[in-house]
Amino acid sequence: MIQHLDNWLAQYRTPFWEAIYLDNNTACQASLQQARDALANAPFSEDERQALGVYVDFMQYQLKHYFAANAMQRAELARGQIVSISMASRGPLATVMEARCSLTQRCWAHAMHGIGIPRGHVDRFFGQVPEEDRDHQLMNYLSFWAFAVRDLDYMEQSYRYFLLVPVEFMVDFSRQRVKVMQAALRLELERHDLLRLIELMPHRMHAAWFEKLLLPVLQEKKLISESTLAAFEQKRSELLARPPAVPPRSQSPGKISLNF
Structure with missing residues (x-):
């Protein structure tokens, strides 16, 4: 459902994560801003725009988390991200993207900060993401959660x-x-x-x-x-x-x- 959106995101997400590996906050910020600017001017439907906005917001969270000053700040950011997850009605594409980003973040928070996510929540989010839309980032952090809870x-x-x-x-x-x-x-x-x-x-x-x-x-x-x-x-x-x-x-x- 959202593969075409992942294709569009790749031009910003790949340099964003290359900059993360290089510990280059300035380059990360630049990639994030480029994604926001491009999204504002791209000819997407409202559902597509919402879906892409969900991921761009998730990129911003990842940037703040990675470059936070210490573990306490990273844990607080993780808790805040869970609280801020939108419960608004969304279109089908945005629903898939939000489920994928939410599950990725929740598994990340569980493994890295001990902020638990029940198995039932994992099942619900995972079931909302079609198999073809499960990306490397999701499956990476899902494996961290599975290891932590021995699943x-x-x-x-x-x-x-x-x-x-x-x-x-x-x-x-x-x-x-x-x-x-x-x-x-x-x-x-x-x-x-x-x-x-x-x-x-x-x-x-x-x-x-x-x-x-x-x-x-x-x-x-x-x-x-x-x-x-x-x-x-x-x-x-x-x-x-x-x-x-x-x-x-x-x-x-x-x-x-x-x-x-």
């Missing part, structure tokens, strides 16, 4: 998604990440898979994700050895020592949405 059903759906759908950036890392998370939940994690994930880790934000969300579970379940932990610590040090960089592109530039 194998949604974890398996996320893994199938990343196996089948091309990802513009970090395709190998994305697939390996969800494979490791699923295997950890099943207590079937192989050391070579975990080492491969660490080897593929492309950016300091992914090292931070690993340390916050995955490592505590691996240690609790005794699924990581001292030598593997040392390999992660070395990789993290290497990533922190490098200047921020956009992760390797795995597909040609185009329609495909960013996974991050």
Whole structure:
């Protein structure tokens, strides 16, 4: 339903997230403003305009969240975003976009800030988004939520998604990440898979994700050895020592949405 809108958004969303990876607040602001200006002048229907406006507002939230001064500010932004979700009547396209953005944000808030979302809410939002409109961002954060609550059903759906759908950036890392998370939940994690994930880790934000969300579970379940932990610590040090960089592109530039 909203693939044509995703195609239009890609020209702003891709440079926006490249700027996020580069820690470039000014470039993020510029991409966001370009999207707002273009939306104001584009010949869309009212439903399309509402749908695109929902996503552009979500981009603004992501910018504020990423560049917030500390974890407390990020958590407050996450709570405020949940409160501000619109309950207004919308057209079918805007309804799909809002369900997708809302579920992405709620799973993000649950995994990163412990702001819970019940399984029933996940089911409702997920059911409102047609399969062809489930993007990399949604399925990425859905897997974080599924891992946090030990929900194998949604974890398996996320893994199938990343196996089948091309990802513009970090395709190998994305697939390996969800494979490791699923295997950890099943207590079937192989050391070579975990080492491969660490080897593929492309950016300091992914090292931070690993340390916050995955490592505590691996240690609790005794699924990581001292030598593997040392390999992660070395990789993290290497990533922190490098200047921020956009992760390797795995597909040609185009329609495909960013996974991050």
